[in-house]
Amino acid sequence: MSDELLRFVSGPTPYSSWWLWLAVSLSIILIAWYAAVFVFTMPGRRIAGLPVIGAARGELAKRRSIRAVRAIGTRHRAGELGAVPAAAAISRELRAFLQAATGTRAEYMQLDAIAAGELASAAPVLTDLTDAQFNADSVVDVGAAADSAEELIHSWS
Template sequence: MSDELVRFVIGPTPYSSWWLWLAVLLSLVLIGWYAAVFVFTMPGRRLRSLPVLGTARSELVKRRSAHAVRAIVERYRGGELASAPAAAAVSRELRAFLHAATGVRAEYMQIDAIAAGQLAVAAPVLADLIDAQFNADSSVDVASVSDSAEELIRTWS
């Protein structure tokens, strides 16, 4: 090989610094993702104690539950649901909300236990929903009780 061609032989080209910044950015996104998954899958009591996240979570739970109750009532008023299944669905959603909001396992409690505990304000609404669900001769208006359940969810503190 002649000496005049040696000047065209060079070492490997260095990589761009953008790859380094991309790797750093992706690492930070991955760490943020894991942190968000950890925080948002924490049990309710620990998450409620965090100042900003607890408030945001409780508002999100309220909004989601109120929307679900409103959708059930709209299906009931539209004739898609009978009174007993509508009352059961609203009761299930209200109990799930109470569990998410307070940590008390309201899904498995009797009305007397609910009335005696910290969920006492929800007991009359749940009693009316149970009456509408299991009593064929009930005079309970499912739409108005469901509206009361939605109002209870929205005003829960």
């Protein structure tokens, strides 16, 4: 083999630069995804201080809770759900919303503690729901209580 053919021998071809930019872009997207998951799953009080994210999270919690309470009320009015299970489901959903909106562990609080604290405006609705759930002689209209819970969630700030 002659030496004049050696000029055609070269090393491996280098990678294209777009592979580097693709790797950097995917890394940034992955980091942003983990940050978003972390921020949106934080308890209510810590995230409420963030201006845009806190407001967006609060609105999403409101919409989800209103939709759930409305569905429970509709099922109760249609006769698919009795008064006791409907009252329990609405109470559970309302307490979950209050916990998501304020960070207060409303799911585990008694009515006296709710009435004495920052969640006092929710106490009358929760009292009606508790009465409908645990009092066999209750005269509380669960459909009206569902409407009250929906209005409370809608007006919560």
